[in-house]
Amino acid sequence: GAVVSQHPxxxxxxxxxxxxxxxxxxxxxATTMFWYRQFPKQSLMLMATSNEGSKATYEQGVEKDxxxxxxxSLTLSTLTVTSAHPEDSSFYICSxxxxxxxxxxxxxxxxxx
Amino acid sequence: xxxVTQIPAALSVPEGENxxxxxxxxxxxxxxxxxxxxxxxxGLTSLLLIQSxxxxxxxxxxxxxxDKSSGRSTLYIAASQPGDSATYLxxxxxxxxxxxxxxxxxxLTVNP
Numbered sequence: 001g002a003v004v005s006q007h008p009x010x011x012x013x014x015x016x017x018x019x020x021x022x023x024x025x026x027x028x029x030a031t032t033m034f035w036y037r038q039f040p041k042q043s044l045m046l047m048a049t050s051n052e053g054s055k056a057t058y059e060q061g062v063e064k065d066x067x068x069x070x071x072x073s074l075t076l077s078t079l080t081v082t083s084a085h086p087e088d089s090s091f092y093i094c095s096x097x098x099x100x101x102x103x104x105x106x107x108x109x110x111x112x113x
Numbered sequence: 114x115x116x117v118t119q120i121p122a123a124l125s126v127p128e129g130e131n132x133x134x135x136x137x138x139x140x141x142x143x144x145x146x147x148x149x150x151x152x153x154x155x156g157l158t159s160l161l162l163i164q165s166x167x168x169x170x171x172x173x174x175x176x177x178x179x180d181k182s183s184g185r186s187t188l189y190i191a192a193s194q195p196g197d198s199a200t201y202l203x204x205x206x207x208x209x210x211x212x213x214x215x216x217x218x219x220x221l222t223v224n225p
Contacts, residue, residue, distance in 0.1 A: 006156070034212065043117070044202070044215040093156060097211045102147070104157040 006105030
């Protein structure tokens, strides 16, 4: 079964609204999770490192005020895309590590209309 | 800049054929390299993980090799099956922090 779960799998939102994506580690604690984004026909690109109990670390070029990351518990990290625009439409996917093995969630398709 | 490149971008083969997917990386000081499979609209499934000290890893019909000095890795799939059709991603970690840099992937189609 899934080790890392993401929700929702698909989401459509209106331009200017915010949308939250959840990433949960199932039956294990993850002090660190990673958020990636993948545009069509492009590589998965690391957006940020989500740290439990502290601020996320963002990669260069990723707007921290637009992509809010909260890792309030050892099993849950959330990514909120604020004031979404059509160019934010993408595949967002998270990962967590268990015993040196990286597990990815199922991913979330965001479409901003 | 640390980059990962995969060729070819797409590959179509008849069922039963053996095939090789290629991955190259710019900085040879890798921590590990991983091959993933991504099905359309789905997440990633880890196939093989090669640590920097290793030369290859095998799992069933899959064999991944690593040549750090040349900055290359190959994924060999033996006796391909239609169920192998997917996008194969190569990802490199240059540190022990589990951050991954991905290639764009190779879209494999195995025709019955």
